[in-house]
Amino acid sequence: MKGRIHSFDTFGTVDGPGIRFVLFMQGCALQCKYCHNPDSWEMNTGRQMDVEEILDEIKPYLAYYQRSGGGITVTGGEPTLQAPFLARLFAECKRRWGLHTVLDTNGFCEPSHAQELLNVTDLVLLDLKQINSAKHVALTAQPNDRIKRFAEHLSEIDKPVWIRHVLVPGWTDDYMDLIELGKFIGSLRNVSKLELLPYHRMGVYKWQQMGKVYPLEQCPTPTNQEVIRARYMIDMGILANGD
Template identity: 40%
Template sequence: MTSFPPPAPDTPAPAGPPSRGPTAPVTPAAAVGRRPAVGSVHSWDLSTGVDGPGTRFVTFLSGCPLSCLYCHNPDTWRMRDGKRTTADEIVAEARKYARFIATAGGGATISGGEPLLQPVFTGELLHRFKHELGLHTALDTSGFLGARATDALLRDTDLVLLDIKSWNQATYRKVTGRPLHPTLDFARRLAVLGKEVHVRFVLVPGLTDEAANVEGVAAFAAGLGNVTRVDVLPFHKLGESKWNALGRPFLLHDTPSPTPEQIARARAVFTGHGLYAV
């Protein structure tokens, strides 16, 4: 494998303006003698089927070190565009739905942006979702900043949704602007820990759909031993309007979505390696 120099350290941008206060009673961090965990949050939402099993309370954090060509949330790239929010506020929101979510077999997911750009805040949320609300927890990450995930953070994570965007290193850098090897290193660490992983692979015609590229991702995922599901996600242009609003050129404007046959062929590669692919 080609050796890449380590990436330059990321400097978090200033957080945005204060958000509104908690909407449900909580025990403030100050009341137990510690400073409240504060992060830059883009939004939160309830979702089903796309952010982990069951109905999920999903917190989208702001800030991402990647610049993926097909990103459908480019408005989450900069930390300074998020709202300065405490963990108490997020947990208070999640608490409203915790009983319903648990009954529905769901949980809480930290997404982004890239959650590991804010590892302390992410770790606090995962810990409280799991131990205070009793919810199944998931971390949605590119893995590029996997070295920032402490063992404690991963102990509080039941499932990692890991984006492996390409096996070909040149293609990966073209798609993301970053090298591939940190993601693979993180995947191997998760395998050693026995942490359940769902791999996500975006199929982009003319970019990531080359047979050898799909085969490489499939063989790597199958060799880990802890990947229980692969999501082959068809490229779409639903985020193009956000790129336009931000004044950024959407370079994949003329790229078509994959056909059902192309998606089926890619899934077949993963199932051929003994993986469950959807």
């Protein structure tokens, strides 16, 4: 069995705790307007690698991952599209080295499809992009009901989760939406961290290289003040849900 790999980073520090081997998988069913990896969308491209080949890439850096409290993170693209392959990879990382495993996902996945992978996943980084389903379709080309179901499933099985939300001015920063997002997060019992990520434009060059029109050309990055206000709104929602 082989996986389709977009790329990997041997020294990741932002996708989970510690220093991590970050594996970017090929393929994604969403088309987020702010995506910084549009070259990862296509399912049938990428480098084909088997589990052993990936383990060989991890091995030289094992000491860094283990001593820093890090491990391996799979991201994308969307890793759950290749869940059976990643279940094998994670199982082998655990069996050989006891490595900490993180799944960074958009959650657009039926729980039954990812169960084997979740069994060998220590932490899920779950993107909640927009709580309003119509706006979610406008932003990502897909509705969010499956994603919410996946989030609820993770809560039911008590899988540790960090939630990530990208703050995109004009797209995901409506105050009522942020409060609703907070209420939804507050209804989950397994969330140990919330990361509010300011929209950035670092992937624009990839759209240009691919000859695609970047859909958020006029969109500014949020100010610090806007990020602080948005965080406050989400926290209000989380508290309101607790009432």
